[in-house]
Amino acid sequence: MQAAGMESITLLWNQQPVFWIIWRNPTLVRNVPFLQEEKQEAGGFKFISPSATHLARRRFPIDRYEQLQHKMIAAGLDAVICRLPENVLFLTGYWPVSGIGCVVCPQVGNPVLIATDLEEQYMIKNRIKDVRFVPYGTLSSGDIYEQTTVVLREIADEFDLIEKKIGYEASFETIAPPMNSAEPTIPAQRTAAMIKAVFQGPDLLDATGILNELRAIKSPYDITQLQIVHEIAESGLAVFVDMLKRGAREIDISSAVEAEIARYGFGYKGMQHVRAWAQLMTGKRSSQAYSPFPASSVKEVQQGDMAVLELAVVADGYWADLTRTRAVGSATNEQLNAYRAIMEAQGKIRPLLREGNTGAAVDAAGRKIIAGAGYASGFIHLTGHGLGYKYHEPVPMLHPESHDVLQAGMVTSVEPGIYRAGEWGIRVEENVVITKDEPLYLSAFLTDLI
CATH class of the missing domain: 3.90.230.10 (Creatinase/methionine aminopeptidase superfamily)
Structure with missing residues (x-):
């Protein structure tokens, strides 16, 4: 049954038939939560596609990596590694459970997300295609830093990052917690030592300023x-x-x-x-x-x-x-x-x-x-x-x-x-x-x- 002031027509979207709704009454739009954004005016009517709207409002800004890469070029960085949940969220769309993983963003190429195997079920909003899981949480899992080191070495070889300049989150004093806010994990001395051991470059460089500048503009x-x-x-x-x-x-x-x-x-x-x-x-x-x-x-x-x-x-x-x-x-x-x-x-x-x-x-x-x-x-x-x-x-x-x-x-x-x-x-x-x-x-x- 159609509400008063509503008609329907079928259009093609990406070569597929889509059921569109024409709302004559703006009040109806305001009363349907998932139709409140992505409206287009056309001929005095409001054309809204529920499916297209729902997808659009979930679309993650992939140009974010390009912006970071431009900043890395200007700062002379070959890669940036982020472990803090707030920065992993910013770069991937995924809010980490524990903060144990990290995201590696090379100056050339696509980012790589490292996460524990227990987190895969929570990654609905992750937009990184290259995700590499490490075992965690059982007696047979081994040390999480040693497991992460193995994956980081693979990434360093793939992107030719050995002895290159690496940036990380050196100056974040206050942090947002991960999903498990009862026990945040922060990148401290052991994380820095792991990164230095893997990439074997000069001293790690502080990428905090770059990250804060980019994070200030929300998509x-x-x-x-x-x-x-x-x-x-x-x-x-x-x-x-x-x-x-x-x-x-x-x-x-x-x-x-x-x-x-x-x-x-x-x-x-x-x-x-x-x-x-x-x-x-x-x-x-x-x-x-x-x-x-x-x-x-x-x-x-x-x-x-x-x-x-x-x-x-x-x-x-x-x-x-x-x-x-x-x-x-x-x-x-x-x-x-x-x-x-x-x-x-x-x-x-x-x-x-x-x-x-x-x-x-x-x-x-x-x-x-x-x-x-x-x-x-x-x-x-x-x-x-x-x-x-x-x-x-x-x-x-x-x-x-x-x-x-x-x-x-x-x-x-x-x-x-x-x-x-x-x-x-x-x-x-x-x-x-x-x-x-x-x-x-x-x-x-x-x-x-x-």
């Missing part, structure tokens, strides 16, 4: 993945709003938020693995919610509390970083004024989130609004930071001293906040995709204080 595929993780995050925000009542404990609310996100997110639009970290600080504790390390407690929510929820969500390696503040019951006039200043700052910043503006200019615009409302001393942190493959990324920075120039495809948080020491705190954090024109906000969840 349409990446943005689709980020839209999905934000939809999942909103399921947890709804629980936060519903459970925030006098007498409830911070830890009970935050753990319920995390549980709902896992329940809702697993399998949602193809996501295999979802995890959340919800940190709730209420009452006087909310005045310290600016901390990079907020934490829930056993404190019971009281009438009149400000409740600041800092929420990190990861789905198949893509991250959301959202903050919402709610008043429990009522708010004072000062708190309402501070909230209005924050939302006015958000509004002032919005038109500046486009290609060509600097991070410092964006920060200054919001900071000026808050200072004008009398809360300059209460806005004590930066306005925003990059995100996407990690909870917090270094590019772009919306900071008073930032020289970062916004480019289309960058993703940043926008999080003005005001804090009264020992009393209360208020922050509203959005995640935004920079474009040449209007910015794309990844979450539409309510920001109301009450």
Whole structure:
């Protein structure tokens, strides 16, 4: 049965018949999640192919390797080896389970992914054709570094990389976890020694700058993945709003938020693995919610509390970083004024989130609004930071001293906040995709204080 305002015709796509749908009513499109992207206007109708759309939104940007290879040529590198899960995700589309494997990207030729044999079942989103598995996890598997060394030597011989210049992730101090976030594996001394022993070249070179520069620009595929993780995050925000009542404990609310996100997110639009970290600080504790390390407690929510929820969500390696503040019951006039200043700052910043503006200019615009409302001393942190493959990324920075120039495809948080020491705190954090024109906000969840 066809819905009102819908007709159907059959067209050829790649020489195959495809059932296309013509939607006369845009509302119908908005109500069907997997039809929300890849729309084409034609003759006043909206032509959308469910099958073509579904494929397009999963398409991984293969030109990413070419971009890396150009950077390697400029830096004098013959290959780059990445082991951190966030960089393996960036280069392959696959979010590693443990972080034990790596991806080898030669300056000439196609990349090679090395992974444990236990991970093959999770590689639905991997876009690397050349995957080489090493045994792991049993008594007969042997040492994983020795097994990896054997495969790396094969790759070094195949791509003529012996005694060549190799780049690796030397300067990543904070990292995103693998799927098994309980026990991340990082490239430390033993990894560096293994690479040096195999390739026998000069000292390893730091490729961190190259990787961060490339990672700052998200592809349409990446943005689709980020839209999905934000939809999942909103399921947890709804629980936060519903459970925030006098007498409830911070830890009970935050753990319920995390549980709902896992329940809702697993399998949602193809996501295999979802995890959340919800940190709730209420009452006087909310005045310290600016901390990079907020934490829930056993404190019971009281009438009149400000409740600041800092929420990190990861789905198949893509991250959301959202903050919402709610008043429990009522708010004072000062708190309402501070909230209005924050939302006015958000509004002032919005038109500046486009290609060509600097991070410092964006920060200054919001900071000026808050200072004008009398809360300059209460806005004590930066306005925003990059995100996407990690909870917090270094590019772009919306900071008073930032020289970062916004480019289309960058993703940043926008999080003005005001804090009264020992009393209360208020922050509203959005995640935004920079474009040449209007910015794309990844979450539409309510920001109301009450």
